[in-house]
Amino acid sequence: MAKDIKKVVLAYSGGLDTSIILKWLQETYNCEVVTFTADLGQGEELEPARKKAELMGIKDIRIEDLREEFVRDFVFPMFRANAVYEGVYLLGTSIARPLITKRLVEIAQEVGADAISHGATGKGNDQVRFELTANALDPAIKVIAPWREWDISSRTQLIDYAEKHQIQVPKDKRGEAPFSVDANLLHTSSEGKVLEDPAEVAPEYVYQRTADPEQAPNTPEIITIGFEKGDAVSVNGVKLSPAELLTKLNELGGKHGVGRLDLVENRFVGMKSRGVYETPGGTVLLAAHRGIESITLDRGAAHLKDEIMPRYAELIYNGFWYSPEREMLQALIDTSQEFVAGEVTIKLYKGSANVIARTSPYSLYSEDLVTFEEGTGSYDHHDAEGFIRLNGLRLKTYAARNKLAGRS
Template sequence: MTKIEKIVLSYSGGLDTSIILKWLQETYGCEVVTFTADLGQGEELEPARAKAEMSGVKDIRIVDLREEFVSDFVFPMLRANALYEGQYLLGSSIARPLIAKHLVGIAREVGAHAVAHGATGKGNDQVRFELAVNALDPSIKIIAPWRQWNIRSRMQLLEYAEKHHIPVPSDKRGEAPFSIDANLLHTSTEGKILENPAEVVPDHVYQRTVDPVDAPDTPEIITIGFERGDPVSVNGKSMTPAALLTELNGLGGRHGIGRLDLVENRFIGMKSRGIYETPGGTILLAAHRGIESITLDRAAAHLKDEIMPRYAELIYNGFWFAPEREMLQALIDQSQTFVSGEVMVRLYKGSASVISRTSPLSLYSADLVTFEESAIAYDHHDAEGFIRLNGLRLRSWAARNSR
C-alpha cells in the first residue's frame, strides 16, 4: 500500500473536524492540509484558521466559494425546478459536489495522496463526497474517520478531545446539540427532539425565517428578472448570483417563506426528519416556473416535469458528476434558451405567489385565447376532427367492453 504522506481535510473548525484533524495526524503521521469552504453559511471562518494553527497545520485554505456555489451549482439545479420527493430544494445535497471538487483540486495542487471528510456512517453526505471524488480523481484515497476509528459515542468523542487538549465549547459538553448545516441556499436542522416525527418543532429551531403568523400583515411585491433561465435582477437591480440569492433570503425570511418539516428517505435506506429553511430558493422556484409558463412549449415543459424527479434524485444521492446527470443537464439547459423576462411575486405570510409574468419571447397569445373576436384565424370547426381522432381509441375500447 502506498504510504500516505499528505491529506487534505474538509475542515469546518467545529468539534468533530477538530478531533478528526488530530486523529489523522496521529493515525497517519503525515501532514494535513485543511480546507474550509465559505458557502455563505453566515459564520465567521477565521476561528477555523486559528484552531487549525493551534493543531500545527501549516497549510490552511479558506476559500470563498459563494459565487461559484450559486452560479455553477444552485442555478443549474433551479433551471430544472428540482425538488427531491416533491418538496426538498436540495440545499445540503448541492453543496457537497462543490466541496469535493475543491478537495480534489487542492489535493492535486499540493501532491496529497488522500482526502478526508467528517461525514458520519449513517448519513447521505459520505456518499455524496465519495462519489464525487471517485468521478473527479479515482486515484485519490478517501479517508472517512467515522467509519474507521473506534469512537462510538458522544462521550468517547469528548474524552478524546480532553485527552488531546482540544477545546470543547460549553454548549457541546451537555446534551448533543442539533445537527445544523447552512449555506447560501438553506439551513437544515436535525437531531434531538426532531428525531421523533410526532413532536411539533419548537420555534427556536428556525434560524432564517420568522413564523409566518408573525410575518408582516402587508404583502410585499417584488420583480425578478430572468435571462436564459437564470435570475439576474431583483426590482430592476442587476446582481451577481450570490448577491441575488442573499437579497431574496432576506426578503423571504422576513415574510416566513421557505419553511419545510420533512421526513425523507435517505439514499442509504433509512428515513430521517429534517427542518429546512430555504427562503430565497422557494421564491426563485415559484418565479422560475412563472416565467417558464409563458416561454416554454407545452411538450418541453411537460418533459421537464417528467425528468425532474430523476434529476433531483441524482443530486440527492450524490451523482452530480455522473454522466447521466450531465446528459439531463444538457437537455434542461437547452430548454432555457428562451426563458427570459420578468416575474412579479407577492410575498405574504409564508407564501410566494406569482401575480404577473412578461417576456419579449412569450408564447402566450391573447388573440388565440380571447372569448372575443380574434385577429388570428382560428376555425372552431377544426376542434371537431381533433376530438373525434383522439376519441377513436376510446370508442373502440368502449365497444369492446360492451360486448
Template sequence: MSKSVKKVVLAYSGGLDTSVILRWLQDQYGCEVVTFTADLGQGEELEPARKKAEMMGIKQIYIDDLREEFVRDYVFPMFRANALYEGTYLLGTSIARPLIAKRQIEIALETGADAVAHGATGKGNDQVRFELSYYALKPDIKIIAPWREWDLTSRTKLIEYAEKHQIPVPKDKRGEAPFSQDANLLHISSEGKILEDPAVPADLDLILSRMVTPESAPDKAEEIAIDFERGNPVAVNGEKLSPAALLTKLNELGGKHGVGCIDIVENRFIGMKSRGVYETPGGTILFAMRRAVESLTLDRGAMHLKDELMPRYAELIYNGFWFSPEREMLQAAIDHASEAVTGRVTAKLYKGNVIVTGRSAPKSLYDADIVTFEEDSVYDQRDAEGFIKLNALRLRLRGRLLGR
C-alpha cells in the same frame, strides 16, 4: 484502509468533530494534514478555523470564498431543472457537497496530497456524495472516513478525546446539542435529537435562524420582481446582482415573510428514512417565480418533458451523482430548454406564501388573440370537432369491444 498515507486534505469546519478528526488523522496515520474550509455562505466567521488549525500545527491552510461559484455553477443549474427531491426538498445540502469535494481534489493536486478526508457519518447521505465526487474527479485518490473507522461513537467520547489532546472545546459544545444543523447560502437543515420523532411538532421558534415563522411575519404583503435571462435570475426589483448577492437578497426577503420552511421525512440513499426541518427562503421564492416565466416561454411538449425528467435529475443530485454522465446529459437538455426563459415575474410575499401576480417575456408563447373569449379571426372553433373525434377513436373502439 491502508495506513500508507503521506498527506491528506481534510474538509475542516473548525468545530468539535473535524478538530478531533484532524488530530486523529495525525495520530492514526502519521501523515501531514492540509485543512480546507469552504465559505458557502453559512454565515459563520471562518477565521477561527484558521487559528485553530494553526494551533494544532497545520502549515497548509485553505479558506476559500466559494459563494459565487456555488450559486452560479451549482445552485442555478439545478434550479434551471426545477429540481425537487420527493416533491418537496430543494436539495440545499445535496448541491453543496460536489463543490466542496471538487475543491478538495484541486487542493490535493496543488499540494501533492495522496488522500482526502471528510467528517460525514456512516449513516448519512453526505459520505456517499463526497466520495462519489472524489472518485469521479480523481479515480485513484485515497479516502479516509473516520466515522467508519474509529471508536469515538458518542459526543462524550469526542469531548474526552479532545480534552486528552488539548483541543479546545467551546462551552456550548459540552452539553447535548438539541439538534444538528448544516448551513449554506441556499438553505439551513436541522436534523436529529429533538426532531427524530416525526410525530412531535418541531419547535420552530427554537430551530429557525434564517427566517421567522409565518405567524410572526408582517401583516402586510411585500411586492417583488425578478428578472430572468436564459433561465437564470439576474435582478431583484430592477437591481442587477451577482448570483450570490441575488440569493442573499432573496433570503432576506423570504426570511422576513416566513417563506420557505418545510418539515419532511425523506428517504436517504442508503435506505433509511430521516426527518428534517429545512429553511430555504430565497430558493423557495426563486423556484416559484422561475416556474412562472417558464409558463410563458416553454412549449407544452418541452415543459412536460422537463417535468418528467426532473425527478430523475433531482434523485441524481440527492444521491451524489453530480459528476455523472447522465446528470451532464440531462443538464444539456435542460439548458437548451432554458435558452428562451427570459422575462420578468412579479409576486407578493405574505406569511409564508409566494403569490405570483404577473409575468412577461419578450419571447412569450402566450397569444391573447388566440385565447380571447371574444370573437377572433385566427382560430376556427369548428376545427376542435375533428381533433376530439380523432383523439376519441381508440376510446370508442375499446368501448365497442366492452359492449358499451
C-alpha cells in the same frame, strides 16, 4: 494503509467533530494535514477555524470564498431544472457537496496529497456524495472517512477524546447538542436529537433563517425577478451577481416566513430521516422560474422537463453530480432555457411566495387565441369538432368492446 498516507487534505469547519478528526488523522496516520474551509455563505465567521487549525500545528490552512461559484455553477444549473427531491426538498445540502469535494481534490493535486478526508458519518448521505464526487474527479485519490474507521461511537466519547487531547469543547457541545445544523447560501438543514421523533412538532428555536409566518409582516411585499436564459439576474430592476441575488432573496423571503419545510425523507443509504429545512430565497426563485417558464416554454418541452426532473433531482441527492447521465440531462435542460427570459412578479406574504404576473419578449402566450371576446380568426372553433372526434375514436371502440363482453 497508514504508511501510504503522507499528506491529507481535510474538509475542516473548525467545529468539534472536524477538530477531533484533525487530531485523529495526525495520530493515526502520522501525516501532514492541510485544512480546507469553504465559505458557501453559511453565515459564520470563518477566521476562528484558521486559529483553531494553527493551534493544532497546521501550517497549510486554506479558507476560500466560493459563494459566487456555488450559486453560478451549481445552484443555478439545478434551478433551471426546477429540481426538488421527493416533490418538496430543494437539495440545499446535496448541491454543496460536489463543490467542496471538487476543491478538496484540486488542493490535494496541487500539494501532492495522498488522500482527502471528510467528517460525514457512516449513516448519512454526505459520505456517499463526497466519495462519489472524488471517484469521478480523481479515481486514484484515497478518501479517509474517520467515522467509519475509529472506535468513537457517541457524543460522550467524542467529548472525552477532545478533553484528553486538549481540544476546545464549546459550551453548547457539552452533553448532547439539541440538533445538528448544516448551512450554506441556499439553505439551512437541522437534523437529529430534538427532531428525531417525527411525531413531535419541531420547536420554534430550530428555525434560524425565516420568521414565523404567523408573526411575519401583515402587509404583502411585491417583488420582481428578472431572468436571462433561465437564470435570475435582477431583483426589483437591480442587476445582481448570482450570490448577491440569492442573498437578497433570502432576506426578502426570510422576512415573510417563506421556505420552511419539515420533511421525512428517504436517504440513499436506506433509512428514513426527519429534517427541518429553511430555503427562503430558493423557494422564491423556484416559483419565479416556473412562472417565467410558463409563458416561454412550449408545452412539449415543459412536460418533458417535468418528467425528467425527479430523475435529475435524485441524481443530485444521491451524489451523482459529476455522472455522465446528470451531464446529459443538464445539456437537455440548458437547451430548453434559451428563451426563458423576462420578468416575474411575486407576492410574499406570511409563508407564501405566489406568482401574480409575468412578462417576456419571447412569450408564447397569445391573448388573441385564448380571449373570450372576438379574436382575429386565427383559431376556428369548428376545428375542435374533428379534434375531439379523432381523440374519442379509441374510447368509443374500447366502450363497444366492453359492452359486447357484458362489462359496464
